[in-house]
Amino acid sequence: MAVGGTKVNPKKFETSQIPLYVYLLPLAVLMGAPIVYIICHAFKPMDELFAFPPKFFVSHPSLINFQNLMQQAAASTVPFSRYVFNSLVVTAAVLVLAILISTMAAFALSKMRFRLKNIMMEINNLALMFVATAVVIPRYLTISTIGILDTWLAHILPLIAMPVCLFLIKQFMDQVPDSLLEAAQLEGAGSFTIYLKIILPMVKPAIATGCILTFQQVWNNTETSNLFTSTESIRTLAFYMNTLSGVGTVQGQGMAAAAALIMFVPNLVLFIISQSSVMNTMAHSGLK
Amino acid sequence: MATKKKQQNMQEIAIAPKKPSKREKNPHDKKRLTKRRVREWLYGYLFLSPWIIGVIIFFVCSMVTSLNYSVHKIIFDNGVQLQPLEFWYKNYVDVFTLETDLPTTLGTFTISLVLQLPIIISFSLIIAMLLNSKIRCRSLFRMIFFLPVIIATGPVMTMLTAQGVATVPMMSDGSLTVLLGGLPAFIAEPITELFNSLILILWNSGIQILIFLSGLQKVSTTMYEAAKIDGANGWESFWKITLPILKPIILLNSVYTVVALATGGTNEIIELIYSATYLTPWTKGYSYGMAFSWIYTAIIAVILIVVFLLLKEKSDKKVKYEKRLVTLR
Incomplete structure (x- = not known):
């Protein structure tokens, strides 16, 4: 073990760190502002919510917004827990499927040689660029033709193809050295073994980033509930929260603030879980 | 002399047929269908198949339909009915004639993209490098810098901007307008907009920071140590080690940023x-x-x-x- 200052992760505060804090702390305050705001806003009572000039911090925190939200939820025909359950199931399914499909496709596109490979990549890039507003009606027609309108699958299937995810993971896989795969091949590893044992661990940071991106899109998605379903009991939490803020009453504003906090918390949890896997990849870097 | 030349010729002839035989054995030769290549194709398509199915159903179909719609007149009457136009590209011509704001909007967008892209990329690179260095509460800082991106997409952001949280106070008091007074409007406008939304830009660069961070993880510390022993300072090792290694990540990030800015809801x-x-x-x-x-x-x-x-x-x-x-x- 090295002595004192050369430790990789210092336990104690060191003077060499001061310049870093000088840069980081003001920026962190700036960047942390919306997080603080969203938390404060949810606990503001009515008079503070509409105070002019608007206040950033809450001075008399209360749970009134959450109580209103619960009352509203209890009054509606579908229980609140149903929306939560729907959202959880849909998000989990999309997350697993999207990551599986993107990593498999990225592995093939990055490390294998076959015909039409470049054309496939171009199609993905086109999908990346295309304006989502334009494909709303064709997508609706496709979904009604397959016959999954107003089912669970209508939430899941349109979202599992994530062009951004594939692009991101493919770009990271390109940097995995070919010689590592060749070495594995010489040892007798098949394509699936290489995919599971080498490729996946090595692109873990990209996968974690892809997870966060996908989660964010699916969790906050109101489009599929809006367009592809008509039964209230299979719609998602994001949709329900959106209808609350659209109420337009004075209470609706407060409830929307509370709802925003509720929608935000799972993002926080997922980020905390996945960020450790983004950061701890140096140990697996393989070739020297 | 003559015999020597003959010998040389002979040698050339002897070498000449050898070359193609070598090439035949080469597995990278595209024209040969060896067993191994067929296997590789099969595996390639096997891994791609779920993606291909998804793309064909949800993307290619929608694209073809929308392309078809764009060259027809659509009437929503008991389902979708298509009527032929006077000439097939009429809608495309119409866009250029009816959309009078398009050139200015497009110009403003392009200029603000050109201004924003370097800012976002360099800001997120700097933050990523700071967050990658050894400090305490690293994960807390990482969280603070990433999380605004989640909120930035939601309705909370509109509330925040309406309350003026997202503007730099100094910029709004007119000093900038004086500074930019000499410039033509189509240049000055994106610049003022840039300063007005500076904080917003920073809030939105969470994903880019994350991508850079995961790229930085790959840079082995031994390389920096070697450079240090050879007498390079931090500035030099940034330009000679970090930047070249991160170059593909910079490209990836730029593409992501352009796409996010161009297709985002705002x-x-x-x-x-x-x-x-x-x-x-x-x-x-x-x-x-x-x-x-x-x-x-x-x-x-x-x-x-x-x-x-x-x-x-x-x-x-x-x-x-x-x-x-x-x-x-």
Whole structure:
């Protein structure tokens, strides 16, 4: 073990760190502002919510917004827990499927040689660029033709193809050295073994980033509930929260603030879980 | 003399047929269908198949339909009915004639993209490098810098901007307007907008920071140590080690940023397309909106191609050439 200052992760505060804090702390305050705001806003009572000039911090925190939200939820025909359950199931399914499909496709596109490979990549890039507003009606027609309108699958299937995810993971896989795969091949590893044992661990940071991106899109998605379903009991939490803020009453504003906090918390949890896997990849870097 | 020449000829002839036989054995030769290549194809398609199915059903079908719609007149009457136009590209011509705001909006967008892209990329690179260094509460800082991006997409952001949290106080008091007074409006406007939304830009660069961070994880610390022993300071090792290694990540990040800015919900051109498609059904309508979005996609493609050309690795060709030489030998 090295002595004192050369430790990789210092336990104690060191003077060499001061310049870093000088840069980081003001920026962190700036960047942390919306997080603080969203938390404060949810606990503001009515008079503070509409105070002019608007206040950033809450001075008399209360749970009134959450109580209103619960009352509203209890009054509606579908229980609140149903929306939560729907959202959880849909998000989990999309997350697993999207990551599986993107990593498999990225592995093939990055490390294998076959015909039409470049054309496939171009199609993905086109999908990346295309304006989502334009494909709303064709997508609706496709979904009604397959016959999954107003089912669970209508939430899941349109979202599992994530062009951004594939692009991101493919770009990271390109940097995995070919010689590592060749070495594995010489040892007798098949394509699936290489995919599971080498490729996946090595692109873990990209996968974690892809997870966060996908989660964010699916969790906050109101489009599929809006367009592809008509039964209230299979719609998602994001949709329900959106209808609350659209109420337009004075209470609706407060409830929307509370709802925003509720929608935000799972993002926080997922980020905390996945960020450790983004950061701890140096140990697996393989070739020297 | 003559015999020597003959000998040389003989040697050449002796060598000549050897070359193609060597090439035949080369597994990278594209024309030969060896067993191994077929196997590799099969595995390639096997891994791709779920993606291909998804793309065909949800993307290619939708694209073809929208392309078809864009060259027809659509009537929503008991389902979708298509009527032929006077000439097939009428909608495309209409976009250029009816959309009088398009050139200025597009110009403003392009200029603000050119201004914002370097800011976002360099800011997120700096933050990523700071967050990658050894400090306490690293994960807390990482969280603070990433999380705004989640909120930035939601309705909370509109509340925040309405309350003026997102503007730099100094900028709004008119000092900037004085500074930019001499410039023509189409340049001054994006710059003032840039300063007004500076904090917003920073809030939105969470994903880029995350991508850079995961790229930085790959840079082995031994390389920096070696450079330090050879007498390089931090500045030099940034330019000679960090930047070259991060170059593909910079390209990836730039593409992501361009796409996010161009197709994000707050983009003015997207709003134009939306209002043309859904809010003015009698003059413009759905097929017009389709044509508009195809034109816009083409514009984004051009921007992305420029980004690619600017940032692609220049040694790429050389490396490929050397690789081929190695396999031929």
